[in-house]
């Protein structure tokens with residue numbers, strides 16, 4: 495049965511394809527499936543109005559179906575103008591009855607109209623990927639604050655913004671930093687970003703990575719993942735990092751480490767994953783070789799100084815889907831992927847379902863936890879309880895058929911004692 499529900503999507507007739515792809519992703523999300531089965535019985539989110547500002551992908555659809563199964567009254571919008579999978583948005587609206595406001599390629603005005611459309615739902619709980627819902631609520635939709643129990647945040651950039659709000663004492667409700675669970679950032683940020691970023695670069699350019707020099711800017715969890723996967727493809731990897739400990743780690747992981755301007759003349763492919771502004775700046779772009787590729791896999795598109803690139807170029811043309819070729823006055827061609835937007839979700843499908851299974855298990859259990867504990871929480875940023883994080887790891891191992899040892903009582907006692915020494 496198909497139902498017609500509110501939303502703003504590109505083309506509702508894409509829904510059957512979206513449904514098939516959502517079901518395909520579901521096969522690789524066993525932890526979320528277990529949560530959904532429990533939610534269906536227990537209805538822990540019954541009647542709770544929720545607004546999600548997330549990348550509208552097959553994996554997010556499975557999270558949304560899980561929350562709805564738990565009784566949530568959920569609406570969704572995109573958390574990036576280029577990351578929406580239009581067939582998924584169509585299926586969410588017409589097959590699963592979840593109002594969704596998301597169109598791939600929407601302009602900034604539409605992006606914010608969509609955010610405001612989900613806020614018109616008067617959410618009691620928010621779910622963000624990048625903090626755009628929470629920041630909009632705290633600036634132009636303050637009337638909603640009193641009705642909000644709390645929220646969840648998916649990504650590093652969003653958590654950084656939330657900490658800044660907390661430090662400035664402007665945050666008005668508690669938010670769970672889902673990103674900070676081990677079962678999120680150690681897997682999604684590292685293996686998810688590592689694979690999906692290279693997937694997007696390869697899909698959009700068909701470039702061979704073996705033998706190429708790949709410059710990775712940023713050596714957090716995402717940078718570590720991108721560097722290790724590029725190395726696995728046979729690329730020569732250079733890491734640029736401002737944090738001395740992380741830079742040292744990159745050196746000891748076997749990479750060359752140097753400032754961005756030095757790497758600029760050596761690299762064939764540049765990938766920024768820092769979460770900061772103008773990490774690939776004019777000075778780097780001036781030194782790049784003929785044919786260089788530039789991609790960003792951080793949350794916002796300001797990691798690359800695109801206005802500077804526009805100024806350096808005498809002309810620009812689209813040479814393939816998601817590839818813009820900028821021509822300099824001296825004839826060099828520099829290629830910007832996905833308009834500098836996060837390349838893995840714009841030019842590919844984002845992280846694979848298997849890794850989003852854990853991230854979204856954290857989101858689903860996090861929303862239940864927030865509902866049950868919000869009264870005890872202050873308007874601050876919190877992490878999920880460590881035991882919940884471990885349980886998600888246990889369930890994932892179980893689903894993968896991996897068994898592990900457990901401590902003997904003697905070992906537990908030993909670990910909790912201090913008396914015995916040399």
Ligand code: ADE
Pocket residue numbers: 548549550551552553554686839843844845846847850
């Ligand atoms: N972030 C990165 N990959 C994603 C995906 N596949 N779905 C939702 N959010 C994501």
